Amino acid sequence: MLTTLLIVLPIAGALVVAALPLPRAWTAGLALLVALAEVAVWAIAAARFDFDGAGLQFSANQEWVDSLGISYSVGFYSFSLWLVGASVIVSAAAIGYAVWVGRDRPRAYYALMLFLTGAVVATFAAQDLLLFYVAFEAMLIPLYVLIGVWGGSRRGAATLTFVVYTMAGSLLMLASVVAFGVTQGTFSLIESERSDQTWIFLGFAVAFAIKAPLFPLHGWLPLSYREAPVEVTAVLSGVVSKTAIYGFLRIGLERFPEPADDLAGLVLVLAAAGVVYGSVLAFRAPDLRGIVAYSSLAQMGLIVLGLFALNGGGIAGAVLQSVNHALISCAMFLLVGMVERRCGTGELAALGGMARGRPVLATVVLTAGMIALAVPGSTTFAGEFLIMTGVYGQGWGYTAVVALGIVLAAMYTLRLISAILHQRPGSAVREDALDLRPGELSLVLPLVAALLVLSAYPALVSDRAIDSREYTAFFQPEISP
Amino acid sequence: MIETPKVDWLALSPTLALLGASGVALLAAVLVPSWMRRWFTATVAFIGFVVAAIFAGVVFAETPVAESLLSESMVRDRLAALAQIILAVTGAVVVLVAATERRRHAGEYYALLTAACAGMVFFVGAENLMTLFLGLEWFSLCLYILVAIDTERETSLEAGLKYVIVGGFGSAILLFGSAFVYGATAELGFQQIAAAEAGDDAFLVAGLAMILAGLAFKVSAAPFHMWTPDVYQGAPSSVTAFMSAATKTAALVLTFRILVTAFPDEIEVWTIAVAVLACASLVWGNLAALAQRDVKRLLAYSSISHAGFMLIAIAAGTERGAEALLYYLVPYSAMSVGAFAVVAARERELGKPLTLESLAGFGWERPFYGVALWVFMLGFAGFPLTGGMFGKLFVFSAAYDAGDWWLVLVGVAATAVSLAYYLNVVRWLYMRTAVEASLVAVGGSPPRNPLLATAIGAAVIVTVGSFFVVQPILDMASDAAASLPF
Numbered sequence: 001m002l003t004t005l006l007i008v009l010p011i012a013g014a015l016v017v018a019a020l021p022l023p024r025a026w027t028a029g030l031a032l033l034v035a036l037a038e039v040a041v042w043a044i045a046a047a048r049f050d051f052d053g054a055g056l057q058f059s060a061n062q063e064w065v066d067s068l069g070i071s072y073s074v075g076f077y078s079f080s081l082w083l084v085g086a087s088v089i090v091s092a093a094a095i096g097y098a099v100w101v102g103r104d105r106p107r108a109y110y111a112l113m114l115f116l117t118g119a120v121v122a123t124f125a126a127q128d129l130l131l132f133y134v135a136f137e138a139m140l141i142p143l144y145v146l147i148g149v150w151g152g153s154r155r156g157a158a159t160l161t162f163v164v165y166t167m168a169g170s171l172l173m174l175a176s177v178v179a180f181g182v183t184q185g186t187f188s189l190i191e192s193e194r195s196d197q198t199w200i201f202l203g204f205a206v207a208f209a210i211k212a213p214l215f216p217l218h219g220w221l222p223l224s225y226r227e228a229p230v231e232v233t234a235v236l237s238g239v240v241s242k243t244a245i246y247g248f249l250r251i252g253l254e255r256f257p258e259p260a261d262d263l264a265g266l267v268l269v270l271a272a273a274g275v276v277y278g279s280v281l282a283f284r285a286p287d288l289r290g291i292v293a294y295s296s297l298a299q300m301g302l303i304v305l306g307l308f309a310l311n312g313g314g315i316a317g318a319v320l321q322s323v324n325h326a327l328i329s330c331a332m333f334l335l336v337g338m339v340e341r342r343c344g345t346g347e348l349a350a351l352g353g354m355a356r357g358r359p360v361l362a363t364v365v366l367t368a369g370m371i372a373l374a375v376p377g378s379t380t381f382a383g384e385f386l387i388m389t390g391v392y393g394q395g396w397g398y399t400a401v402v403a404l405g406i407v408l409a410a411m412y413t414l415r416l417i418s419a420i421l422h423q424r425p426g427s428a429v430r431e432d433a434l435d436l437r438p439g440e441l442s443l444v445l446p447l448v449a450a451l452l453v454l455s456a457y458p459a460l461v462s463d464r465a466i467d468s469r470e471y472t473a474f475f476q477p478e479i480s481p
Numbered sequence: 482m483i484e485t486p487k488v489d490w491l492a493l494s495p496t497l498a499l500l501g502a503s504g505v506a507l508l509a510a511v512l513v514p515s516w517m518r519r520w521f522t523a524t525v526a527f528i529g530f531v532v533a534a535i536f537a538g539v540v541f542a543e544t545p546v547a548e549s550l551l552s553e554s555m556v557r558d559r560l561a562a563l564a565q566i567i568l569a570v571t572g573a574v575v576v577l578v579a580a581t582e583r584r585r586h587a588g589e590y591y592a593l594l595t596a597a598c599a600g601m602v603f604f605v606g607a608e609n610l611m612t613l614f615l616g617l618e619w620f621s622l623c624l625y626i627l628v629a630i631d632t633e634r635e636t637s638l639e640a641g642l643k644y645v646i647v648g649g650f651g652s653a654i655l656l657f658g659s660a661f662v663y664g665a666t667a668e669l670g671f672q673q674i675a676a677a678e679a680g681d682d683a684f685l686v687a688g689l690a691m692i693l694a695g696l697a698f699k700v701s702a703a704p705f706h707m708w709t710p711d712v713y714q715g716a717p718s719s720v721t722a723f724m725s726a727a728t729k730t731a732a733l734v735l736t737f738r739i740l741v742t743a744f745p746d747e748i749e750v751w752t753i754a755v756a757v758l759a760c761a762s763l764v765w766g767n768l769a770a771l772a773q774r775d776v777k778r779l780l781a782y783s784s785i786s787h788a789g790f791m792l793i794a795i796a797a798g799t800e801r802g803a804e805a806l807l808y809y810l811v812p813y814s815a816m817s818v819g820a821f822a823v824v825a826a827r828e829r830e831l832g833k834p835l836t837l838e839s840l841a842g843f844g845w846e847r848p849f850y851g852v853a854l855w856v857f858m859l860g861f862a863g864f865p866l867t868g869g870m871f872g873k874l875f876v877f878s879a880a881y882d883a884g885d886w887w888l889v890l891v892g893v894a895a896t897a898v899s900l901a902y903y904l905n906v907v908r909w910l911y912m913r914t915a916v917e918a919s920l921v922a923v924g925g926s927p928p929r930n931p932l933l934a935t936a937i938g939a940a941v942i943v944t945v946g947s948f949f950v951v952q953p954i955l956d957m958a959s960d961a962a963a964s965l966p967f
Contacts, residue, residue: 065871065951067959068878105845130874134865141864144904148912156912159904167900171893178877178889 002045003058003074003125006084009038010091011118018111028099031110035092038117042088049081051464056127056190064131069186074125079319079465083246084124086326087239089450091117094231096443097334101341103150103229112142116235123243129187132251133177136211137170139240143232151227158227165220169207176203180255194255201259204251205267211244212300214267215274225293230337233289237296237333238326245300245322248307249315264308268394271308272401274301279408283415288336288346291416292329295372295409299325302405305398306387312466314390319465320458321383324371324451328380331368331447338440339420343428348415353425358435362421364444371451373413374406379451381406382458489550491543492557492606494536495565499572499599502529503592510588519587523580526591530573533602537565541957547964553670554609558964561606563807563957564734568605571726571814572598577936578822579719590630594723597623601731608742610659610669613735617655617699620731621648624724628716636834640715647708648698655695661688662743671743678746689744693754696739699732702758702788703765710769713781718828721777722821725784726814729791733810737795737803741965748798756796756888762789763895770902776824776835779902780817783861786899787813793892794876797883803962804955805875811954812860812868812947819940820857823850826933837909844910851910853937860944862903863896868947875955 013034017027049057059075076084095113103109119142122135140163148159179200181187195201210217225233253260278297285291303325306318338361339354340346355362374380384406391398425431436444454460490497506522506529513521540562547558572594584590597620604616625648629641663669665685666677697705713721740751766786773779791813794806827843827850828835844851860867873896880888947954 063952065955067952067955068875070951134870137865137870141859141866144907145911148908156908159908159912163900163904167897171897174874174896175877175889175893178874178881179886182878182881 001058001060002041002048003076004060006038006041006045006088007074007118007122007125009041009118010034010114010121014111014114014118017114018107021107024102024106027106027110028102031106031114032092032095032099034114035088035095035117038088039092042085045076046081046085049076049078051078059127064128068181069184069188069191070130070181071128071188072131073127073188073190074122074131075127076125077250077466079249079315080124080246082319082323082461082465083242083326084121086323087120087124087242088117089447090235090238090326090330091120093330093334093443093447094235097231097234097337098229100439100443101337105149109146109150112146113232113235116142116146120239120243124246127189129177129181129189129192129251132189132247133170133174136173136207136243136247139243140166140170143236143240146232147224147228150229150232153227154223155227158223161220162224165210165213165217169210169217172203173207176200176207179203189250189255192255194257196256196258198259198262201252201256201263204247204256205263208244208247208252209270211247212241212304213244213297214300214304215270215277215297218274218278218297221297222290222293225296226287226289230289230333230340233293234330234333237293238330241296241300242322242326245303245307245318248304249318253307253310253315260308261310264310264394267308268305268391268398271301271304272398274298275305275401275405276408279405279412282412283408285412286348288339288348288351288416288420289333291412292332292336295412296325296329298405298409299329302384302387302402305391305402309387309390309394311390311393313386314393316462316465317383317386317388317390320454320462321380321387323461324380324383324454327447327451328368328372331444331451332372334444334447335365335368338436342433343426343430345428347428348419349426350428351419351426352423352429353421354429354433355421356425358433360436360441364436364441364448365417365420367448368444368451369413369417371448371455373410377455379454379458382455382462386462486551489548489557491536491540492550492555495533495540495569495602496599498533498536499529499569499595499602502526502532503595503599506588506595507592510586510592513588519583520580522588522591523576526595527573527576529595530569530576530598533598534566534569534573537562537569537602541566541960549608553672554612555603555606556608557606559957559961560734560738560803560807560964563961564605564730564810565602567730567810567814568598568601568727571723571730571818574818574822574936574939575719575723577932577939578722578818578825579717580932581930582717582719582825584631584717585633586630590627593623593627593630597627597723598727601727604731605734605738607735607738608671610662610671613739614652614656614659617695618652620728621652621699624648624720624728627720627723628712630720631717634715636715637717640712643708643715644712651695651698651705654691654698658688658691658693658695661685661691664688671739674743675745686747686750689747689751690754692739693736693751693758696732696736697758699728700736700788700792701729701785702792703761703785706762706765706785706788709785710778710781713784714775714777714834718777718821718825721781722818722825725780725817725821729784729788730810730814733788733791733795733806737806738965740795741798741803741967745966752796752798755792756885759789759792759796759888760891762786762792763891767895767898771898773902774836774838776837776840776906777821779837779906780820780824783899783902784817786895787861789895790873790876790892793880793885793888796888797879797885799879799883800959800962800965800967801882802879803965803967804958805872805879807958807961808868808875808947808951808955809872812872812944815940815943815947816857816860816867816869819853819937819944820861822933822937822940823854823857826850826930826937829930837905840906840909841913845914849934850937853941854910855907856941856944858903858906862900866948867944868951869944871948871951
């Protein structure tokens, strides 16, 4: 019931927000209320989750198309619970940011954001391949409009590349879904047999590699991340990309253990290339969003390295790092948005010197930046360390790449921090540009606070993500209230 | 005492209800005073469609086993009944779309609309080459006139003329093919043709090919689609809405019936032929749609590509294919009628033919119509939350099940291409403003049109509802598919 509630609540909220002709402030408040209620429901679910009992919990099952073996089947594994938690928090922060900046056409805007939240949660909860496909595709509908209507000046090109890339992947996935489901006679991820069909696995893998994105399928990323409204980019990079991680883990690794093992080398090489390539591009990017966007490419590479370590440690690290990256990239993008609002640009050349007289901004950017660059003691360091040790079994070279990734992350993140805060005041930085307002602080602070809590105790997630060295044994269906 | 043939009136009741409504409407066109003629005839037509749908529903419920009627010239089975339900409901919704259209020949319009639907309802139950041709000509003649009914519009007349010529050609091919089949087997009934076991008689195969071509004209499958864009563009929007949904339904259902019933031994031949038609329609429909600026032409090419998807189901040649086809027809009919209804609404606002530019900002100005058109476009593209997705899924599953995995790949590629133009419509709806396209409404605020809004709302409900309520529709489809001899 809790799972269904988590899916239905934002979607119902979206319908209400869209249908009720309320004044702007009421609409915004209602949307934020729904987003916060979603966080509260998740907190209840997390409190009642039995982390000792492995397997699927809070599951619900309802026949949908019996004759093809399609059902509405949802539930949470412990790692999905963490991913959902990060998602609902990020969504609430993003909606809060939209309320703060006052987006135009509020009814449509907030309805789409809430719908997106519901679709993301449904993706993380889906235990039926077709339901997963439905939710995965449904995310695209609001994203297309959110970027296309509220985006920047090149939003047309951004939506086009975004849709072309994502749909190419999704349709390959559809072919794989059909092949898997028809061969097995059921689309259930629990009841179906594990498959050893490499081609079917590849269809899924390509779809997830595009969504994540994984080098070299990241062509849509720079334009979309730059042109989308900044809080949509936060959701896109923080949350939507994690659906690909969930897909790799729940479907790729678990349903296709043999093909995943066979092709692990290829995926690892691409992920490692993505870590280096993304980091270098982030270091060379001329604007704030470029840095954070390409750093996301590098981070997704890291997470995939952890997954395809194909052992419990690497996967636990990947899950922890997914949660970390969701929170940190949301915080960073929102901060970027706040700086852009003050200066009217994100060009590094026109920024600088904002630390002087703006202590709150300086403190928050520095704290978030330190966590982003995986300073030892931070939760990101813990995640990357787990990935590093996990992937060692696949070859020491990958460990070296992860280490290199941490070094490069320090370089580009410090470049970002220093470009905003230090050096001479840039041409776009006005003397009277304000420090962070309490409203803005209240959006970023919860994210940073969550990251600090995780930094103090990363095992909260990593020890409760996937509790078996033999990861395929983890996925036992187990019914509990 | 002369022996009178036993007539199964229930089986004929949908046809008779529509013919009755047609007759009343035709009389009303003369007898009812002009001020109430439009409303009176529209009401009669609506009642006719609803009654026909109810009768078809009763036939569906009462006919667990197929039986032949009228010396085996007609068949009473669930396949025909389900198609009749779809046809009659489509007609009823089209009446709502057309009710507020102003035209000189309102009475004749509704008389012809109901007569055309009566022809289709008759046609899907045909069990013999003569009734097949009779039904085909019956609804085609009505449609020829309907397309040209707005005599003051030149494009309407032009479209009517084109349709008559090309349609006549298609009918001639079909008739010629029927003659070949009769020559090869000396039989007219579908089952008798199959029983004659003419084997690989060249005339039989040639006749089969020509019958298939003749039906492909009505399905508007490439390469027999040439008339479609011009006719869809020129015809009154409500007529286009009816044709795109109902003609396809009738022709596709009958195509599947005749292929499976009359030519079971030639299954190797016709599955390949239909697969080729499907691929041609998918390729040509999608590529040509990319280049269209006129919304009705765009939807016409889109309907050609959907004919391709549904032909994939026929190419599977299995019971699963029949189920997939019948399911697909439900959301497809709703989306088609709905999309043309929105086009009709915007045409009335602007008072001119609709190009993509003239959709600019429409989504924000008229939120309900905008969301509806958005839903229809997503449905055509096969997005989730619309029945279009399950339609595609079932068609692909049927093809994969039948071993035609390459058709799945063609279908997937076609879907990818189709996104470009469907999403382009959404882009014009929401991401451009009316000022950019310098649009001017005809005058004042647009009139409220509750009937049109009801029609569009019904189409949205069916499109979205068929996503959530799949199993009942699929059960009906599989009951209907079971009446074909696979």
